[in-house]
Amino acid sequence: MWVNMGPQHPMTHGLWNLRVKIDGELIVDVDPEVGYLHRGIEKISEDRHYNEIITLMDRCCYVAGIAWEHVYIGAAENALHITAPERAQWLRVMCDELQRLASHIMWYAAFVQDLGLMSPFLYGMRDRDLILDLFQSFTGGRLTYEYNRVGGVRNDVPSGFTDRCRKVMDWLMDRFVEYDRLCLGSEIFRRRCDGLGVLKAKECVDLGVTGPMLRSAGVARDLRKDRPYAVYDRVEFDVAKADAADVTARYLVRMEEMRQSVRIVRQTLDWLDHHPGPVLADHLPRWLGAPYAPMGNEGYLLKRNFPRGTGFAAVEEPHGEAQAYVVNTGGEHPYRTKFRSPVFVNLSAAKHYMIGYRVADIPPIMGSVDICVGEVDR
Amino acid sequence: MSNVTLFDVANGLATLLLTGLGSILPQPLHGWLINPNLIFALAATLFGAILLGASMINTIMLIWFERKMLGRFMDRRGAMHVGYAGLLQNFADGLKLFRKHTLRPREADSLGFYAGPTAYMVTSVLIFGILPISTGWSSGVLPLSLLLALAIFSFAPLFIFISAWSSNNKYSLLGGMRSAAQMIAYEVPILLAVVAVILVSGSFDLTTIVNLQQNYWFWGPLFLALLVFVVGMLAEMERIPFDLPEAEAELVEGWNTEYGGMLFAFFMLADYVRALVGSILVVLLFLGGWTLPSYVPSALTSFPLAGIFWFMLKTYIVFGVFVWIRASLPRVRTDQLLKVGWMRMIPLSLLSVVLAAMLVLVRCLPVFGCVPGLGG
Numbered sequence: 001m002w003v004n005m006g007p008q009h010p011m012t013h014g015l016w017n018l019r020v021k022i023d024g025e026l027i028v029d030v031d032p033e034v035g036y037l038h039r040g041i042e043k044i045s046e047d048r049h050y051n052e053i054i055t056l057m058d059r060c061c062y063v064a065g066i067a068w069e070h071v072y073i074g075a076a077e078n079a080l081h082i083t084a085p086e087r088a089q090w091l092r093v094m095c096d097e098l099q100r101l102a103s104h105i106m107w108y109a110a111f112v113q114d115l116g117l118m119s120p121f122l123y124g125m126r127d128r129d130l131i132l133d134l135f136q137s138f139t140g141g142r143l144t145y146e147y148n149r150v151g152g153v154r155n156d157v158p159s160g161f162t163d164r165c166r167k168v169m170d171w172l173m174d175r176f177v178e179y180d181r182l183c184l185g186s187e188i189f190r191r192r193c194d195g196l197g198v199l200k201a202k203e204c205v206d207l208g209v210t211g212p213m214l215r216s217a218g219v220a221r222d223l224r225k226d227r228p229y230a231v232y233d234r235v236e237f238d239v240a241k242a243d244a245a246d247v248t249a250r251y252l253v254r255m256e257e258m259r260q261s262v263r264i265v266r267q268t269l270d271w272l273d274h275h276p277g278p279v280l281a282d283h284l285p286r287w288l289g290a291p292y293a294p295m296g297n298e299g300y301l302l303k304r305n306f307p308r309g310t311g312f313a314a315v316e317e318p319h320g321e322a323q324a325y326v327v328n329t330g331g332e333h334p335y336r337t338k339f340r341s342p343v344f345v346n347l348s349a350a351k352h353y354m355i356g357y358r359v360a361d362i363p364p365i366m367g368s369v370d371i372c373v374g375e376v377d378r
Numbered sequence: 379m380s381n382v383t384l385f386d387v388a389n390g391l392a393t394l395l396l397t398g399l400g401s402i403l404p405q406p407l408h409g410w411l412i413n414p415n416l417i418f419a420l421a422a423t424l425f426g427a428i429l430l431g432a433s434m435i436n437t438i439m440l441i442w443f444e445r446k447m448l449g450r451f452m453d454r455r456g457a458m459h460v461g462y463a464g465l466l467q468n469f470a471d472g473l474k475l476f477r478k479h480t481l482r483p484r485e486a487d488s489l490g491f492y493a494g495p496t497a498y499m500v501t502s503v504l505i506f507g508i509l510p511i512s513t514g515w516s517s518g519v520l521p522l523s524l525l526l527a528l529a530i531f532s533f534a535p536l537f538i539f540i541s542a543w544s545s546n547n548k549y550s551l552l553g554g555m556r557s558a559a560q561m562i563a564y565e566v567p568i569l570l571a572v573v574a575v576i577l578v579s580g581s582f583d584l585t586t587i588v589n590l591q592q593n594y595w596f597w598g599p600l601f602l603a604l605l606v607f608v609v610g611m612l613a614e615m616e617r618i619p620f621d622l623p624e625a626e627a628e629l630v631e632g633w634n635t636e637y638g639g640m641l642f643a644f645f646m647l648a649d650y651v652r653a654l655v656g657s658i659l660v661v662l663l664f665l666g667g668w669t670l671p672s673y674v675p676s677a678l679t680s681f682p683l684a685g686i687f688w689f690m691l692k693t694y695i696v697f698g699v700f701v702w703i704r705a706s707l708p709r710v711r712t713d714q715l716l717k718v719g720w721m722r723m724i725p726l727s728l729l730s731v732v733l734a735a736m737l738v739l740v741r742c743l744p745v746f747g748c749v750p751g752l753g754g
Contacts, residue, residue, distance in 0.1 A: 003548050025552075025712055115708040115709060116618050116619065119452045122452040122453060122454060182706070188619055191711075192709075
């Protein structure tokens with residue numbers, strides 16, 4: 001019997017359809033169908049100014065907006081041959097890690113809710129709100145930030161921000177202990193999740209699966225370490241890794257990643273405290289329309305004189321490796337953009353980690369993949 | 379106070395009403411109205427209406443209690459806006475559901491679709507007619523009231539399966555199958571746990587069982603039976619961690635996916651009625667019902683309606699434990715649930731029966747004292 005789990009179904013956490021062929025309670029075949037949320041972001045990008053595309057990136061993934069901004073900004077800056085000032089790079093790293101925390105907490109809340117745990121869902125939402133408050137204090141947004149700019153970031157953090165952020169980090173570290181106690185301390189949780197949705201290291205690599213799913217299979221692949229961007233080579237952190245390749249392992253990896261994110265955020269806060277400076281590059285071309293860029297003649301570059309080229313960037317987004325490619329043929333708009341979504345790949349591999357389990361296992365397995373349909377369909 | 383029963387109240391009301399009405403009417407009608415059979419019929423109807431009203435109000439307050447308590451567990455406040463501290467929120471929700479149009483899918487079987495929820499609701503509320511709430515609040519002496527209550531309680535899987543099957547929806551069917559399998563699997567340990575109580579008390583009558591427990595609550599000596607009974611009741615009520623028939627993550631809403639409006643309200647209410655019945659049964663069988671031990675100062679047991687007060691307090695505490703479990707545990711899987719049911723619960727309940735039989739033989743235990751009613 002084929003059962004449609006989606007597009008309107010509580011398991012999907014978004015708008016997609018998982019077709020499942022079941023024999024009693026056993027899963028015989030699965031067929032993920034995506035595309036319900038396709039907005040044509042790559043096509044729309046072709047008639048937008050470079051800075052206007054940032055708005056689209058926020059809508060790309062609704063729980064990791066600023067990480068996607070970073071993906072695009074990295075590629076766009078490469079294509080336009082612009083370098084952001086050092087302080088902006090540190091701010092971007094801090095934003096990335098705060099976003100990773102927010103995204104993983106959101107994942108935790110949704111995942112335990114799928115298992116029937118109601119209270120941790122609200123604990124997760126409560127704690128995520130603190131991070132959104134932090135974002136609001138310096139970007140003005142809670143979900144769509146529009147904070148990055150080609151050549152830096154829009155504005156600096158306000159005074160007193162670093163202390164407030166440190167307090168939130170301390171609070172979160174205490175809460176993580178609680179999270180673990182509620183989940184790992186529960187016999188039912190272990191029975192539900194151990195040995196579930198196994199995807200071994202070789203299959204992960206063959207299928208192009210990245211992010212926490214890959215690391216839970218014992219492969220310590222993390223772009224922040226392997227191919228450092230921004231200032232990730234100047235902060236200390238460990239790559240979270242587990243070996244079981246099942247749902248519990250993915251849980252452990254994400255929890256450890258959150259702890260490492262807190263570690264990175266603390267280091268960036270220390271750096272930001274001691275190194276004031278500009279957050280947006282000087283001499284930006286006026287047609288980039290950066291609101292705080294110097295608008296005098298010294299910053300003016302004619303379009304036709306502007307260097308052309310292509311830019312590529314890869315960022316370890318909360319869900320996995322996100323990549324962007326931007327082609328600049330001169331002009332205010334990119335000629336073409338292309339984005340690689342990690343969740344799209346992780347989702348496409350569903351056949352390899354779902355068949356043979358039970359209907360009741362679908363929500364925890366799919367939850368452990370951490371799906372964000374916005375970036376799957378783009 | 380204690381020798382006036384609820385039925386006496388209903389009877390008095392019926393007599394007053396009919397004689398009052400009869401005295402102002404001319405002779406042929408007067409003679410027809412003031413008639414013991416008619417008075418009895420009206421009294422029985424009034425009795426039922428009072429019971430229904432009381433059980434419904436209690437059920438709705440139970441939902442409020444759960445919402446507030448869950449709210450506290452989850453670091454929020456729960457319902458706050460309608461009435462004081464949200465007391466009237468559930469009445470408002472109920473009214474909204476009443477006003478809604480009830481939709482039936484075209485492919486659904488009309489008879490089963492409507493009869494299922496109705497029968498589920500009716501059988502759930504019916505149990506209230508049997509359960510004694512305090513000395514005055516009972517429908518009289520039924521020698522087999524415990525057995526009758528459990529028999530009506532176990533009708534549910536049949537009606538759930540009928541409504542699930544007739545909805546003609548894949549999720550409903552899966553949920554209905556899960557529900558039937560689960561309820562039948564946990565019916566057996568529950569009955570065996572009750573056998574332990576019956577062995578010790580020597581009676582099927584709930585009032586007798588409660589009266590025996592005046593100074594000897596059964597939860598201590600029959601702890602294993604209590605444990606089996608509570609876990610089994612959790613499964614029968616379909617609450618977390620055993621709510622997989624309506625596991626919303628994978629089955630949308632399980633067997634009541636296709637129901638909306640009033641029919642959904644029927645299911646919802648009946649679920650809470652069953653939760654209330656489950657808590658009441660725990661209190662009656664193991665926690666001494668409306669009685670308090672005789673060393674408690676008499677001021678605590680002699681005020682009007684004291685029996686009902688203590689009974690409801692105990693019931694709500696038991697239900698509070700169920701809410702606590704709901705707030706802190708994830709859901710188990712069907713095969714795990716059935717495995718626990720058949721391979722752990724049944725041996726445990728058999729063991730509890732053996733322990734109860736040994737207790738009857740020994741009669742006195744060091745800490746708990748002697749079993750009353752056995753002459754020991």
